[in-house]
Amino acid sequence: MIGNVMEVTPPEGVPIRFEVASLGARLGAQLLDLVLTLLAIGALVLLLAQLFTFGWWLVGFASLAFFFVRIPYYTITELIWNGATLGKRMLGLQVISAEGRTLSVYAVVARNLTKEAEVFLPILFLLVNVQQDPVSAIVSGLVTLIALIVPMTNRKRQRIGDILAGTVVIRKPVAILLPDAATAPVELESQSFSFQTHQLDHYGAFELQTLEAILRKIERPEAKSATLVREITSIVEAIRLKIGYAEAVNPEDHGRFLSDFYRAQRRHLEARQLFGDRRSDKYHATADESE
Incomplete structure (x- = not known):
């Protein structure tokens, strides 16, 4: 690592340099992905509301849909677009293997399932329990805080899921031949x-x-x-x-x-x-x- 540039040596033995994505760019991509998934779920809920009588079951369905749509969305898009969700593609970011090898299915699935445990679920528990169960809310808040601090403490800006999956988020290089x-x-x-x-x-x-x-x-x-x-x-x-x-x-x-x-x-x-x-x-x- 030199500053925010990391050097990866693939099996071919020729070092390749990549610019590690900034935390601001990653947050922006995450927000774009959340907006896109929320729009998709909102459109689905509105369609169901037109077909069926509104009830509390629709609120429950929307909550479950947010969970069951989000995980396949992140996993499938990163597999199809070689480590990039729609949000990452818009901001020119990409997930690669930290060892310079081809991004594996295991790495994509592992980093996105871990994201649920380290980011989304703690935030959900924090919002739900903030008034009813202050102790659980504090614990959830601490877990969320740790998840946010980890990328700031390592030079590759890897969150816990990236460390476990062996991946790094980079700014996608533009290949231009001389x-x-x-x-x-x-x-x-x-x-x-x-x-x-x-x-x-x-x-x-x-x-x-x-x-x-x-x-x-x-x-x-x-x-x-x-x-x-x-x-x-x-x-x-x-x-x-x-x-x-x-x-x-x-x-x-x-x-x-x-x-x-x-x-x-x-x-x-x-x-x-x-x-x-x-x-x-x-x-x-x-x-x-x-x-």
Whole structure:
């Protein structure tokens, strides 16, 4: 961690930096999500009120609906949109694995179920018991206070649910390829290595941008240093393992391998974007990949 920037090292061995989301931005996303769920429940209650005679059962239904709609909403949206609810998407936030791995179903479910125990239920008990049972209200208030303090005491701003699930909320990076590399012509005939479509489905634009930075380091005079040679070797092997590239790559061909992979990956992502499927990073997992 450097300030509010954290560095994550995925299995490929290339460190990636993310800006940790501020508590204000997370609170704003939470409020947006609450408003959206309340609007959905309110619309449902109004529809039922038109169909049936109003009674206390409708108030009870609204209370239960708020509970049973909220949990699936947070869980399903974060699974569909790769760690982002509607509120997070509006404010440019995203949940990722703190270890740099693909966001798992367990992590999404764990962090959202824990949210109920550490945030929503204590607040509900506090509001209900504030007059009838002051002792319970005080205990609920203390639990709520602890839940609010925890993100302020750690540098990754993780609440208890994030710590248990191994997740971090970040400000989603905007992947922009550098102009000269983005406009460079791609000569198919010059490629020494070829890649299949399924091998190019593991990465997104943000990883492509990171690989571009590596290629620029290779072009520098210090590219022959032993440290950089070892780094490039580990990156090549990590990519080969990740995409299932069976053929061995000679050390003298490592630069060509990364260059050809970069260009093939770029064409693949641009082709997918033409059909409306924009893959921002490797955490953009499909349902099959999540399984």
